[in-house]
Amino acid sequence: MVSRPRPTLQAGLDREVYQIVRKYLDDKNESPLKLRLTTIYEWIQRSNSSLKRRPKKQIEDSIERVIDVIREDEEGDDSDEMADLEGDFGGDDGGKERKDAKDRSGDWMNKQIVNQWATKEAVNGEKSEKSEKARKRDSKRGDGERESKRQKKIAAAESTIDVAPPVGMSLRDLGGVDNVIDQLKEHLVLPLLSPEEYTSQKLPIPRGILLHGPPGCGKTAICKAFAATLGVPFVEILGPSVVSGMSGESEKQIREHFQRAKEVAPCLIFIDEIDVIAPKRDSAQSQMEKRIVAQLLVSMDGLEMEGNDGKPVIVLAATNRPDSIDPALRRGGRFDTEINMGVPNEPMREHIMRALTRELVLGDDIDFPVLAKKTAGFVGADLKDLVSKAGTWSMDRYRLALEKQAADAESEDMDVDSQPTASPANTAVDRAERLIRRVLNKGAERPAGFEHRVIAMQAFEAVLPAIVPSSKREGFATVPDTTWRDVGALEGVRDELQMAIVEPIQNPERYAKVGISAPTGVLLWGPPGCGKTLLAKAVAAESKANFISVKGPELLNKYVGESERALRQVFQRARSSVPCVIFFDELDALVPKRSAELHEASARVVNTLLTELDGLSMREGIFLIAATNRPEMIDEAMLRPGRLETLLYVELPKPKERVDILRSLIRQRGVIQEELAHVAEADTCANFSGADLESLLRKAGQHALKRKSDVVEEVDFLEAVRTIRPSVGDVEKYEMLRERFETKLW
DSSP, X not given: OOOOOOOOOOSTHHHHHHHHHHHHHHHHTOOGGGOOHHHHHHHHHHHOTTGGGSOHXXXXXXXXXXXXXXXXXXXXXXXXXXXXXXXXXXXXXGGGGSSOHHHHHHHHHHHHHHHHHHHXXXXXXXXXXXXXXXXXXXXXXXXXXXXXXXHHHHHHHHHHSOOOOOOSOOGGGOOSOHHHHHHHHHHHHHHHHOTHHHHHTTOOOOOEEEEEOSTTSSHHHHHHHHHHHHTOOEEEEEHHHHOOSSTTHHHHHHHHHHHHHHHTOSEEEEEESHHHHSBOGGGOSSHHHHHHHHHHHHHHHTTOGGGGTTOOEEEEEEESOGGGBOGGGGSTTSSOEEEEOOOOOHHHHHHHHHHHTTTSOBOTTOOHHHHHHHTTTOOHHHHHHHHHHHHHHHHHHHHHHHHHHHXXXXXXXXXXXXXXXXXXXXXXXXXXXXXXXXHHOTTSOOOTTOSSOOBOHHHHHHHGGGOOOHHHHTTOOBOOOOOGGGOOSOHHHHHHHIIIXXXXXXXXXXXXXXXXXXXXXXXXXXXTTSSHHHHHHHXXXXXXXXXXXXXXXXXXXXXXXXXXXXXXXXXXHHHTSOSEEEEEESHHHHSBOOOTTSOHHHHHHHHHHHHHHHHGGGOSSEEEEEEESOGGGBXXXXXXXXXXXXXXXXXXXXXXXXXXXXHHHHHHHOSSOGGGGGGGGSGGGTTOOHHHHHHHHHHHHHHHHHTTOSSOOHHHHHHHHTTOOOSOOOHHHHHHHHHHHOOOOO
């Protein structure tokens, strides 16, 4: 009988078809001898969207080659033993000559390709252990050999998954997170260390806890510190490391981690950056992401104590994008507890600084309250960076002192040797060599002033201006440095803002005793340049609240839905920065009156802001201030009680108020005599706004420079008044609007 040449498999298409045929055999549990070309082709058309677009002839040829190879492999497995016997006992020598060089080459190539594919399939987890070929191999082995192999696989998986609790961390290393520690204590201590208390009363233990907040606020650190304090096994799943390009590998890793946690229970599982492996399935970019989410859901549902001999497993997860996580994970029974870790306020920053410097040697002049005040908007990671940079700055000063000491010593040596006095060489190489020799000379005296190496307050103040808080880079808020001292006049408006914003933040218990809530929002309106924005900043600084300043037009975007998304993001940032004051400048551009002429996109923005303001009724520490020059253009729904219910008219300053404003501006410069502020009281400055008075001060300085003088005098102000025209022309218009919108309060 003449044997036909063995088909040679090709890379690319044949590889994909080979994997599909193997998967078909595993799923259907069929023998390769029953494979039919038409059956496999129909299977591909139903199950593989990429291959079904290939030409039919090309796919059929590939299927034929793959079927032939698989059948010959199966026949080869059965005849291996007989072939070995024939070789041992001198079988027909002519049988070896029946295959020509081409057949041997094709057979070797196919075996190499198929072996590579089979190896990759085993890694991907796509090859079923119950396949026909696996059962044949298992039948040739004893039960003891199969059990030994299975135990080796389990041992290998266990060796790759570390379950040891974190070391070198403690809850005492954290500061300013007492409320988070209290919540974790309620959900972790008794369920993990005394689960029998729950099982005896048939109570379910918490299944999952989700920590979310801006980057650097300490989500990962507090989870690891709690695990180290509890001392229970700790299984860590890093979100990006789980995602694999091989099909099925990501789901396999999640299954293995959860299975390992159940074996060593009671145990904590920590998933960092969970938004990477569990995004919303309706917006997922690939089927793999959906499968990972589904696997995570199934794994969490399998953590009940009843199915694990009463041993608890609790899942902790951290993310800074909670809205990106699939909603199915955030329901009860999975991540049923959510803890928001926001930007720390001033007292929390002081506690964090004390915790970070607990083991450092600090100078006696360290003032933690002052540092906490100067680090507005800093999260835990920023404060840790501040401490690190302050230590580096101190070491740089010590290094410079050593270099100077080495240079002085070298100069003295040159004088002692009666050589001509000359300064030591000062190239970079010379300086480096001198420093190295000085450091190696351990017996030399320390430089003056560095007998005791400590980190002084000067080090923190030196490096602080160079550190940009990460919350500010991420779009969160910081406390402005404007105070009431910078605001001249406007006493009536200041009193109202003090009662509407500052008091509810500083003394909320006073409102609780009376049984009322603070006003939802305040609208500052009036002529341009009268200090509306300055008032809002001063209110935020006076109340020690974070401050988000939003210009109305900058939120508008030409793409559908982007403006509404940006608006929602502002309020989400405010919730992560409480207490927080949101300031909307030029509000009329953001929420104009809705009418038939208004574009649909603008109407959606108005509706979004109205909805967010209604949500502020359940807010905790979020206050809204808006400013506009045209209150008649704002949608009336914005001005009803419960939204922007307090309307404050910021009018043009009166003569004495102009003097007060100009004096405040002069005081900020610090080089002009405050007595010159009386110039603003004259009739020539009538209808001047705060912006006009600042322009007056600037032009007076320019006139002094023209006179070749370094001192601004009264003659400069009088000359500058003649060149300035009031910026507010139509004063009667604002007086008419005042009768319509204002209720006289003072």
